[in-house]
Structure formats: structure tokens, C-alpha cells
């Protein structure tokens with residue numbers, strides 16, 4: 001039996017990131033990316049079950065949070081059983097960000113993540129998200145204010161910069177390190193790129209080489225080979241996966257297995273997929289309520305049924321389903337006959 005000294009345990013409990021990025025780990029941690037409208041707790045739970053070691057909430061607007069807007073409080077909520085979740089906050093006012101961080105920690109957030117990557121115009125107009133990267137002084141003030149406000153670790157998620165003329169992710173990462181931020185995630189695109197082109201993993205390597213805090217690489221990892229290449233190219237301390245997990249939460253298990261053994265795990269059997277889909281739908285309903293849940297679940301069900309025989313027709317009917325009762329019926333009817341052959345209609 002291994003005996004962990006109590007002081008080590010206490011440190012790990014206080015500071016979950018020291019465990020996540022422990023230097024003596026033999027495997028690289030896999031993280032679920034924050035995705036607005038996607039990474040609520042029903043989806044995070046699935047990612048966690050399949051091996052995501054940390055998940056990140058949807059972006060929560062700090063202004064709305066401190067005004068106690070119910071929708072934002074709900075977005076920031078997590079289940080105690082979820083394990084390591086970073087609650088991501090967005091905003092451009094250091095005091096408001098600090099207050100929103102404090103509120104989230106009071107609600108139980110084990111990690112606070114600062115959004116410096118959101119490319120959306122509405123967010124950028126208020127100087128939040130990726131726009132913060134254009135104002136290094138303000139970015140630094142926000143990081144220092146948030147780090148100073150909460151006893152839990154703070155992380156930052158950013159892009160490479162605003163555009164090709166302003167690729168300052170390394171400068172921001174250095175400011176983050178100096179401000180006491182514990183890890184940075186870099187999505188290998190500029191704001192101007194939005195989601196076009198390919199993520200530049202080489203650029204992530206330059207940031208990794210330039211700071212001592214852990215650097216998590218993100219962008220376009222959708223296969224086990226991709227994860228291995230990102231790790232080889234950039235030497236990152238963690239790999240964050242977003243779109244690749246949509247409708248395929250088992251991607252974390254597949255990648256972890258491949259990185260450990262060099263071998264591919266087969267996709268889950270149809271019975272396992274069916275169980276995941278039904279369970280996901282029900283947890284969405286229980287969190288969001290029957291009406292909103294039924295609407296929000298559509299995109300997840302569409303992703304889940306990609307590549308299944310008859311999936312196209314199912315999704316068409318799903319889009320016209322007026323309520324949860326009908327969706328349940330459609331879902332059971334469809335899954336009762338569907339076969340996951342990986343070819344089907346594809347997408």
C-alpha cells in the first residue's frame with residue numbers, strides 16, 4: 001500500500017492543477033475545451049466518464065454573473081461529482097472579473113479560467129475575449145485581479161493573437177506567468193482566422209518553449225494520431241479537445257489508449273453508443289427542463305447520429321419534433337433499428 005504524506009495530499013486537494021500537470025506523469029492529460037452552448041454539465045459528465053481529466057464550462061459573462069442573471073448562474077453551475085471543472089469567465093473589467101471569479105469559487109468552482117480567445121464580434125466589441133490580447137496592460141490587470149481574488153488556481157485560454165500582424169500569445173503567456181496564472185491553453189489560430197485554416201501547432205511550441213507554467217495545446221485534434229503529433233510538435237503539457245468530442249465523448253478514451261499503447265481502440269459498440277445517447281438526452285432534459293432541453297438537445301442528437309444508417313431522416317424528423325415526448329419516441333424508434341457501421345450517410 002502506498003502511503004501519501006498528508007502534506008502532499010493537502011497540497012493536491014488545494015491545488016488540483018499540480019496533480020493534473022505533475023512532472024512525473026507518464027501520460028499527457030486530455031481536457032475538454034469550453035464550448036458555448038455545448039459544455040454544460042450533461043456533456044462534461046460524458047467527457048469526464050471517457051477520460052477527460054479536466055473540463056471547462058461554457059463561457060460565463062462576468063457582468064451578467066455579478067448581476068445574478070439566472071441564466072449565467074445556471075451556466076456556471078457544476079455537479080459535485082464532476083471532478084475537475086474550470087469555470088470560464090469573460091469580461092474586460094478587472095474588478096468585475098475578480099468579483100465573478102469569487103462568486104464562482106463560492107459556488108464551488110475548483111479552477112477559474114479567463115477567456116482571451118473568443119472571436120465573436122459582440123464579445124470583442126466590449127474588449128473581452130480575444131480582444132483582450134490587443135491590450136496587454138488590461139489583460140495583465142485582469143489576470144492579476146482574478147488571481148488575487150480567489151484561492152483556487154487560475155488558468156487562461158487564448159489564441160495566437162488578434163491577427164498575423166499581432167501574434168503576441170508568447171507575451172501574454174509571460175504576463176500570465178508573472179501574474180500567478182497556473183497554466184495557459186493556446187488555440188493555434190489568430191482571432192482573424194476564426195475557425196478557418198489549420199491550427200498552427202508550431203506556434204504553440206514557441207509559447208511552450210517561452211514559459212515555465214504548463215501549456216495546453218488546442219486546435220484541430222480529432223484523432224489519436226493528431227493528438228500524438230501535437231504532443232510531438234509542441235511538447236505541450238496537456239491536450240484540449242473541442243469539436244472532436246461533439247457526438248463522440250469517447251474520443252478521450254481512444255486518444256489516451258493510443259498514446260499509451262500505440263494501438264487503436266475500436267469505436268464503442270452500438271449498445272454503448274445507444275446508452276450514451278439516451279442518457280445524454282435525459283440529463284439535458286433534467287438540467288434544462290423539457291422545453292428548452294428538447295431544443296438544446298437537437299444539435300447533440302444530430303452529432304451523436306452522424307454516420308448512422310438512417311441518421312439523415314432521423315435528424316429531419318427530430319427538427320420538427322414539438323416536444324420531449326415525441327423526441328423520446330423518435331429516438332427509441334431510431335436507435336432500435338439503427339446500426340452504427342461508420343459509413344451510412346456520413347457527413
Ligand SMILES: Cc1cc2nc3c(=O)[nH]c(=O)nc-3n(C[C@H](O)[C@H](O)[C@H](O)COP(=O)(O)O)c2cc1C
Nearest residue numbers: 033034035036058059157187219220221241242243
Ligand atoms: C460551438 C463552439 C463554442 C465555443 N465556445 C467557446 C467558449 O465559450 N470559450 C472559449 O474559450 N472557446 C470556445 N470555443 C473554442 C474552443 O474552445 C476551441 O478553442 C476551438 O474549438 C478549437 O479547438 P477544436 O479544434 O478542438 O474544436 C468554442 C468553439 C466552438 C466550436
